[in-house]
Amino acid sequence: MVTGIIAEYNPFHKGHEYHLSQAKINTNANSIVCVMSGNFMQRGIPAIIDKWKRTEMALKSGIDLVIELPLVYSLSSAEHFAFGAVSLLNSLNIIDNLYFGSEEGNIKILKNIAEVLVKEPDNYKIMLKNYLNLGLPFHLCRANALRDFFNSNHILECISNSNNILGIEYIKSLILLNSKIKPLTLKREGSKYNDKSLNNTFSSATSIRNYLKNKNLGDLKSFLPKESYDILYNLSKENYPFIFEENMFQYIKYKLLTDGKSIDNIPDISEGLDNKILKEVVTSTSLNDLILNSKSKRYTYTRLNRILTQFFLGLEKYNLLKLSKEPCPYCRILGFNSKGKNLLKNIKRNGDINLITKIPRNNISECLEIDLIGTKGYSILNHKLNPMQDYLTSPIIL
Template sequence: MRVLGLIVEYNPFHNGHLYHLEQARSMCNADFVVCVMSGNFIQRGEPAIINKWARAKMALQCGIDLVIELPVPYAMSSAEFFAYGAVKILNDIGVVDYLCFGSENADIDTFSTIADILINEPESYKQALKQELAKGISFPASRELALKSYLSEKGSQISDIEAVISSSNNILGIEYIKALKRLKSKITPLSIKRINNSYNSSEITGSISSATAIRKLIQTGRLADASLLAHATETDKNQLDIVLPANSLNILEEEFNSGRGPIYSNLYEQLVISSIRRMPKEELKLLPYVKEGMENRIKDAAEACGTLETLIESILTKRYTRTRIQRIITSVMTGFTSNDLDTFNKFGGPQYARVLGLNNKGRQLLSMINKSTHLPIITKTANFSKSCNPLLRRMLEIESFATDMYVLGYQNPLYRKAGQEFTQNVVVMK
């Protein structure tokens, strides 16, 4: 029996995801596939285009057997903590044999070499990193330059170092391997080279296009109304038919027609700006990734700006990336602090494996997991709301509050009720 693990967002599930799933399953001859998926907020500090239960349904209909949620403090973290949280869950459920991820280079040996440097932090690398940070540039850019300097100094034979350490999915791949090494995990890492356009590409380029491009098509085309097909141009519909599996398109249509999507950050701009205006600077200082007096810049921007985009633009600097700012701003909605993340990391990371959806094979896999893990497996969140583990309770509390805020973006007010974390059932497919 071979179990394949994937770390995903499926925002939404598209043909590139289907290609990766099929290739990964074939590569390791997997009998079962489990994915750890971000919930209602994703790694770039944005809301998912549709809710996590609908995206879990997409995953199951397209070939995943078991969907486990990545808790929001990790789902909306830097690449390092995003990877650590997801890998920790896959490792701790005790049945996963392989972790397969997409990357621009698909070179496991190179990723492993770089991961070792980041774990061991040789003195010359640390000095190079310190020098780059002193120039006032962002940590990701500084780390990229420091790695390039160190590898060049050591006469590394890695070809095209800059391309390896500057590509989004390569960086995540390195972090996945770093997490596996730190956990001394027995999971074998595998990688599949991405095809067609890049992760950040905003243009539809064929049957396999990025999720970024697909979300842009929906938002800027005529698909952002309540009815997907009634308001779409033939061109837009044809493009979606090309880039999405039929099951994904049907679920998108269902969510949009019900008034539960599409969801974008600008739907929350008044909520976010008003919240920041009310928060004292001392409270802003406690948000994740706020350092070096950044709370002053955030406060001033919120008082001067009337839109989310101008708020972000006003905070941006060479040191603070857009993604970092989006995570900070969205954490105002999700209700977790820097201290929460530090505490979770100190005491073992994710405190549970929460099941979002499963099929019949997923039931078999879940039975095996229950026999092999020490991690609490959650299928009914209400059963754990009064857990004797305070960290588990706090993590669920954050998740619940994040969903309560997320649903305020629904066009249909009937679906905006709070407490859906405790009323929504696991998605079950045959």
């Protein structure tokens, strides 16, 4: 059995360690393949450490093969993030199961919701239309229609939790791709994903990043697996900079003040949001200020973070919406162990996708071009990274 995991590992923590151990047990997995975000995360933030260091964490913690989720998906909505990752796993033609964490923990409920959203039964469409006619935001209309369709208030709670939302999107993508991969879920324990305080059970990645930003790394020893802690500790000794979203602000502000109108080309921008951002940036002294002053019921904090990060990277020059709706066009190998080496042989025999271990110098697709831009942008924030690092770094082999 080969099981797929979709993750960011920003950084790899004890909750991830538990998820990985349960994936091996509950799916009878001989091998684990992880699709991992590169240098920018789905919430619109840069990774605290670069993708190769996070790959090393994953491999030392028990992942057999790490492949990169292209930036066009990793810096996108839950729907497109999920579709990119699932289409990548599906195209390998070796994955038996997809194992993900969720607040719900009941795969049947998540599958039922996903099937309704994909197939849209007539009753559901009528309910959705009735709510849309009231002028409510789409996500509220959809939530209310699902509640009414299932006649269950629990559905509202279910689809308000971030990991449930991603899980539903994973299952939707499996259905749309007519995939043979079986979805399975593990009930999430410990902190919520955005909790800022450390938890004795499983601390969230958010709380660990928050701690790294404000306090001494040494106190994190009991909240991280030894492999992760050792890598972070060694990096700190080398004066490696831990990267946070605020590191982008001065560049975003300069670009907005000098070329602000081009933000209108980011797909998520509409309804005068560009004008609101351009007005607020003049008096904002931090990225947090700018987002808080620009956000609304329609434009959440995370959505604005993604928009501004896409703008920081110069992605307004690309048709992100079109690219993110297409199946992942290649499989970029970040690292593997001996089991992963055998998996790669099977992918070469059975897969429907181009494997990339070395970046070509020409004939690069738009999707891969965006990945290279992502590393260049990240290198502005992280002086330890060469802007051309994608060309310089081979897959990590353990």
